[in-house]
Amino acid sequence: MSNKNLTFPAENELAWQNDRNHAIHPYTNYQSFKKDGSIVYHEGDRHFVYDTDGNKYLDGIAGLWCVNIGHGNKELATHIGEQAKKLAYYNTFDDATSPSSANLAAKLAAISPGDLNHVFFGTGGSMANDSAIKIVHYYFNMLGKPNKKKILSRNLGYHGSTYLAHALTGISTTQIGFDLPKDLITYLSTPYTYRKPEEMNDSEFCDHLIEEMEAKIEKIGADNIACFIAEPIMGAGGVMVPPDNYLKRAYDVCKKNDILVISDEVVTAFGRLGHLVSSKDKFDVQPDILVLAKGLSSGYVPLGATVISEKIYDVISKPKPENPYFSHGFTYSGHSLACATGLKNIEILERENFCTHVQSLGPYFKEQLQTLADLPIVGDTRGSHFMLAIEYVKHKNTKEPFADSINIGKRVYYHAKKRGLIVRPIGAINVLSPPLTYDKNAIDNTIAILRESILETIEDLHKEKLL
Template sequence: MTTTHRTAGNTPSSLRYDRRTLWQKDKDHFIHPFTDFSLFHEKGCDLIVDSDGIYVEDAHGNRFIDGIAGLWCVNVGHGRAEIGQAMAEQATRMAYFSTFNNLSNAPAAELAAKLAELAPANLNHVFFSCGGSAANDATIRLVHYYFNRLGKPSKKRILSRRNAYHGTTYLAASLTGIESNNWDFDTLDHLVTHLSEANLYRRPEGMSEADYCDHLVAELEETIVEIGAENIAAFIAEPIMGAGGVLMPPQGYHARMQTVCRANDILFIADEVVTGFGRLGHFFASEAVFDTQPDIINCAKGLSSGYAPLGATLISDEIYKVLGTPQRKGGVLSTGFTYSGHPVSCAAALKNIEIIEREAICENVREVGPYLAQKLKTLADHETVGDVRGSHFMLAIENVADKATKKLLPVEARVGDRVAAEAQKRGLIIRPVGHLNILSPPLIWDREVVDRVVAILDEAFAATTVSLKADGYL
């Protein structure tokens, strides 16, 4: 699709670096998140120093197609000069002022109103944070406050799911159900119960999709009976699980889970940090794709396309009636962040949303997304490709040792890393997560780019099979 971006390589002199010195500074001082330090201490980082549209460039001048949108977030593509200009103009006019104590700013007010316009049903109230983890963390605090105000202080337990990802702040990490994420970390286990993930590929053998959905809903009902509805505050779920494997739910799953929650006075929270702002072809996927009306939606990432840190919690009118009622004389809603409704971040988000609407980016995803999924499925002929799954611009490939049994390769084979390395050699960055490879590209890919990407992946999987056999893993 036709878009307007800054040209990569045309970097202002003030942003040019001594790249060798910078690499060393990074290696010596930057603690990277989600990094294997056994590799980092040996090799350091790959410095990405420039970007333009669907491309990024490293410190050696190598140019890559960005297959992960930074980290699920650069939805409108890199180098959007008009977003940078909107941020600069706001920073020059007023970079920051508090939103505490009935103070506000123009971008925050405009963005809150715009999100209420875009959101499903009656989600007309917005609490701003600094990103997805903070949004999920703040949401649970507000949910507990809500039930305390209703005189139901025992409703504390949050139902999440195994292999869910909801962030890495203390509470958000506790919601997260990816076991390896919390190795050697503490979590608030007394507040969270993890249900089974919805994993169609690894459902019990011989079980139909409909029966599998029944099984998952029954587990929720049984868990409510076991814990007691009077002790459960909310169920939180990603419409499609992201970092946990891009797991598509069975047909009707979310709507049925919400029905059970409503019947038991349990709030339904949709974590749309990844799925929001066009990744599935709509600003929000909950209603448009999964036929649900969440009580709360959390978003971040694509909200600003990663141009500035920003998260938001969209809250229903019913919940706001309680949150917005004066607590007691002199009492305040004493939660929030210094940067809640940060004017520069909100200015970036407003311009980002304007671009998504003006360039019909959601429509592009709805047109190109099925083509991308169809083309990726042609990779199923490779020996290690067990499953190709996902929807639109949110997809994953699961690598296995044996397609018939779905047995995984040993961890030390690092199959996801191998595929990603082979793809990077050929000019494409994808994300390895254990035995998975994830694609979550900028939403401006067209069919020509899809064809190039799939050709690269075809070569990458072929080369990976050769190396796995050479090393005795196949």
């Protein structure tokens, strides 16, 4: 959809022009941006958003995995305003804090599994993952194990876009042109069940993945490996759901080799899979570090958290004779307004029983998505609860992919958008991760729009002789 023929008020046209002329967007496609600019969204209500042309859309991606309690929640907005009038910001360096920072830390400790009792705050998932790695390296240095620096990540894993978090991210196309510290990282295979070797069943594929991990550890040397970082279900890599018991077995391998486990729940926490925290409740993994963001504040303000175990805290909190300070932190760590927002957001999630709602409706959502499997280019539908994806293929039987140049996911995205649904295109995949306010009617409308959009995409491909 292009905004070149603008019909909205002058101030909104000015915003469109200013954005195109001055703003640098995350992951900008400069083949189209300089010509078409951006769609200007200006209002939201539960699981709907509105652009400045007056178009209404089902927000099938919650902004970007974020707006769990829905857009325009007046209770949270009022609370943010009241907190801003009281105390918007004061630094939390060394001997300063605020009630909201202290109380949110206690709340996150209470909802996190096991002995994850200590919280470091930042402004998002990238910062939280960077902090996790810095803390891990510091921890092993304090233990007299300075060689334990290497990190195990995974192909197609996504952990952020700051310098180190981008290196942790195993989506190779995003790293082109950037000089990242990749010598620290070893990428393991993606638990990509749909494209596992044909001769393997799911159980054998899981064996294969674990055997690969063990071989990599043996090659690198466990004494050189600090940690393994993993999303319980991969998000931006294409909603990759691991084989049963894979995460628990990977965790056990790490524990056997003195390798810390970081669970990146930036996407999967705060109700998206039906739990406030999913690692232990859904996947039977007790991480050493838990990384949170996005749904932590439902995207109303930037907020992230790195939650660490008692074992790690006991080591890093011991003062060094040469420098008693833990020399890591940010101006906005423990931001009063952000933490107050996180506290109120969790209160709303719990009081309104969002997790129960997702547990109840999630299976229906997945079942309805699976009804699209009869369409000739739908190769796979996958995911869990309110975290789902469709993968498109040129031939269903062979799973032959479309050429990247066809932009199949983006084609479906555009057709869906003109019908009033926003999905996320990732190559040959469309992702669904809506606000947790999504109800049965929203699900049914989403599936109906997707069916029409995929059928129109098939027509286009035939006209262009691409199918």
